[in-house]
Amino acid sequence: MVVKVAFLGPEGTYTHQAVLQQFGNNPNEIEIYPKKLIGDCFNAIDAEEVDYAVVPVENSTNGQVVFTYDLLRDWYLVPNQNTSAPKFKIVAEQFVAIHHNFMTKTKDLKQIKTIYSHPQVWTQVTEFFKSNKLDFSSIAKIDATSTSKAAELVYEDKTNTTACIASNMSSELYRLPIVYPNIEDNSKNTTRFLVLGYKNPPPLPEQPSTKPNQFITSIIFTLNHDDPGALCDVLVKFKDNKINLSSINSRPSHLKQWHYVFFLEITGDLNTNTNLKQSLEELSKSCQTLVVLGTFERSWRYFS
Numbered sequence: 096m097v098v099k100v101a102f103l104g105p106e107g108t109y110t111h112q113a114v115l116q117q118f119g120n121n122p123n124e125i126e127i128y129p130k131k132l133i134g135d136c137f138n139a140i141d142a143e144e145v146d147y148a149v150v151p152v153e154n155s156t157n158g159q160v161v162f163t164y165d166l167l168r169d170w171y172l173v174p175n176q177n178t179s180a181p182k183f184k185i186v187a188e189q190f191v192a193i194h195h196n197f198m199t200k201t202k203d204l205k206q207i208k209t210i211y212s213h214p215q216v217w218t219q220v221t222e223f224f225k226s227n228k229l230d231f232s233s234i235a236k237i238d239a240t241s242t243s244k245a246a247e248l249v250y251e252d253k254t255n256t257t258a259c260i261a262s263n264m265s266s267e268l269y270r271l272p273i274v275y276p277n278i279e280d281n282s283k284n285t286t287r288f289l290v291l292g293y294k295n296p297p298p299l300p301e302q303p304s305t306k307p308n309q310f311i312t313s314i315i316f317t318l319n320h321d322d323p324g325a326l327c328d329v330l331v332k333f334k335d336n337k338i339n340l341s342s343i344n345s346r347p348s349h350l351k352q353w354h355y356v357f358f359l360e361i362t363g364d365l366n367t368n369t370n371l372k373q374s375l376e377e378l379s380k381s382c383q384t385l386v387v388l389g390t391f392e393r394s395w396r397y398f399s
């Protein structure tokens with residue numbers, strides 16, 4: 096059966112690589128739907144135009160992909176009063192090793208006036224911009240909707256004054272020479288991606304692994320900030336039930352000024368772990384709202 100998958104495009108993005116890791120590249124098994132924006136991926140999965148949507152969520156160097164956190168909040172927590180939360184869930188995750196390359200068609204690097212990349216990239220390559228490889232004081236850094244969109248802009252540029260920071264895959268697709276490879280500050284730079292869908296994705300080929308199977312349950316909630324210790328009361332429930340938390344994040348709630356939503360990732364499978372189920376039931380009493388975003392298998396294959 097062919098699965099339809101939306102992702103932040105065009106082809107050649109790191110998100111495209113996450114798609115290939117999750118679903119493979121066999122045209123009898125996958126049809127790809129590259130989208131211009133992360134928000135378009137949410138729209139496509141909600142409208143069931145596709146079976147899955149893959150979106151970036153966090154990077155090991157510079158943290159949250161805030162666009163995705165805010166979309167999760169907008170879709171699950173602040174839906175318009177007349178609409179209910181969406182039916183799609185987080186069904187899987189992928190980790191992709193991110194190696195950034197500086198590429199341009201221009202032979203004379205002094206001609207470069209503009210560098211394009213995705214906004215998430217700039218703070219993953221700070222050492223490159225501190226180096227004297229180019230005269231950065233006279234070069235503008237311009238945001239593109241993705242790294243491969245940045246590569247496309249350079250490919251189409253007739254002035255020969257542009258460069259981009261993008262993936263090896265984009266370099267091949269747009270035949271852009273890599274002048275400086277692997278310019279990421281940290282050689283272990285990794286981005287984590289979420290797979291959104293209505294059911295579990297087809298199983299990946301078995302990988303020999305020494306790591307035990309582990310599941311992550313992802314939730315979003317809001318609290319009454321005027322209650323002293325409200326967040327502490329939530330967290331202590333997990334401690335009391337011997338449940339481990341793997342991440343906590345917050346973003347402005349958009350419900351009122353200086354009020355936040357919390358994103359919590361918990362180790363455990365909500366379908367089988369009764370302690371976890373019970374903790375969430377208890378928790379929902381102390382939260383203003385609580386929504387489960389999904390329970391999915393930890394992707395040990397690339398997580399380290």
Ligand SMILES: O=C(O)C(=O)C[C@]1(C(=O)O)C=C[C@@H](O)C=C1
Binds near residue numbers: 103109110154213216
């Ligand atoms: O622009 C891309 O290639 C993407 O897939 C997006 C994205 C992101 O949003 O974090 C993915 C990985 C890198 O961290 C940089 C950009």
